[in-house]
Amino acid sequence: MSAAPFPTVELCAQDGAAQADALPEGWLRVESMDLDAQGVARRPDGKVVFIDGALPSELVSTYPLRKKNHWEQAGLIAIHRESSQRVRPGCPHFGLHTGACGGCKMQHLHMGAQVAVKQRVLEDNLWHLGKVRAEMLLRPIEGPAWGYRYRARLSVRHVFKKGTVLVGFHERKSHYVADMAHCPVLPPHVDALLMPLRALIAALDARDTCPQIELACGDRVTALVLRHLAPLSADDMGRLRAFAAGHGVQWWLQPKGPDTVQPLDADGEPLAYALPDFGISMPFRPTDFTQVNPHINRVLVARALRLLDVQAHERVIDWFCGLGNFTLPLATQAREVLGVEGSAALVARCHENYALNRGAAQNRRALAATRFVARNLFEMTPATLVADGAADKWLLDPPREGALALVRALADIEQSRIGAEGAAPLPAGAEGWTPPGRIVYVSCNPATLARDAGLLVHLAGYRCVAAGMVNMFPHTAHVESMAVFQRG
Missing domain, CATH: 3.40.50.150 (Vaccinia Virus protein VP39)
Structure with a gap:
């Protein structure tokens, strides 16, 4: 991935002036973070601005995304003063760039600060709502901060124009499937399956009618539930069995609703x-x-x-x-x-x-x-x-x-x-x-x-x-x- 996860930090000589109450024109001071991991700032007239990718205590420049009478959403142009809690994201697919994965929202924030933000959200909700x-x-x-996600719903999309199959989470604020090669929040053995799964789906006769793979990991067994909108051919069944044997997973099939889910083979460990x-x-x-x-x-x-x-x-x-x-x-x-x-x-x-x-x-x-x-x-x-x-x-x-x-x-x-x-x-x-x-x-x-x-x-x-x-x-x-x- 060549794009930076967030706009390049722009440090300048005006930082000293920015410490005072009066900020340079167009700059905002981020005061807090909301439940959607957006930075929250206020314009001089008191209007609230929600800023994707901004962290508390940062000074930023923004561009408008959506405007209402009392609030607006904005995107980052530049960060003039970084938060001490800003860290390098652990996943190359995280960020604000086009095609970024939307599965995570806080990888740019130190884990201790993530916990503090969530604790404050809990306290604020208890008081303001109750x-x-x-x-x-x-x-x-x-x-663990990584490799913890033992349940996941992975979208599948055969992109005919690109000649490839995508398996992963949706892009940020989009219905498109992110072009993911890795996902460090998945267990390492499942992360290692993302590219083999793409190759497997691409080889299926039913590659255009398989929209989803649901992941469920137990202590000893990893199950993959394949949603398929049309019956699978005998050749596809054979390909699934070969993949299961080669990668140590169980396949379950879901032709319709959740109550139709059944194992591909009935003799697997529960x-x-x-x-x-x-x-x-x-x-x-x-x-x-x-x-x-x-x-x-x-x-x-x-x-x-x-x-x-x-x-x-x-x-x-x-x-x-x-x-x-x-x-x-x-x-x-x-x-x-x-x-x-x-x-x-x-x-x-x-x-x-x-x-x-x-x-x-x-x-x-x-x-x-x-x-x-x-x-x-x-x-x-x-x-x-x-x-x-x-x-x-x-x-x-x-x-x-x-x-x-x-x-x-x-x-x-x-x-x-x-x-x-x-x-x-x-x-x-x-x-x-x-x-x-x-x-x-x-x-x-x-x-x-x-x-x-x-x-x-x-x-x-x-x-x-x-x-x-x-x-x-x-x-x-x-x-x-x-x-x-x-x-x-």
């Missing part, structure tokens, strides 16, 4: 990841939801359970339980566990994983009585909440939409109990129902966490006793976080 301040900030959970702190093994299918970063996931599960502080006599509910990533570790500590999930297919997988781990429980405590149910958690009401029974503690791990219906049902019960104006009557059976004493909320969206935290604190009778960010996706603007709520 009017909540955590009583204690948890130390950020960090892990995908699985381990949670060694709890003696748990978690088999999964390549289209099941699992965390992108297994290194962080192990620490995340351990911290969540430590903060929940489950005792051997307690009943716990794991809402949005998925495969049982938290449920099965909870079953090593609690008296009884209920896992609730919206997908019936995932609930069936939970039952299988529970049976597998219960049968393998040797030289350690047997798993507690655990039940799994499928329920639409976005339609929870006080009545359905009470019907699930009281629990001493809750663990929540919702998708980006958050847990609004669940938290609102809890808040409605509390408002009914205290006789708040306009509150609905208590549902049948709620007289003996008690709310959980502690809730640990694992979030992949700080905005919906903040919204739900506001309900828990201001309407449901909880305190936010701790919160902290989890750097699940280094070099991206994605903010994973965790908060702890204590009753009373």
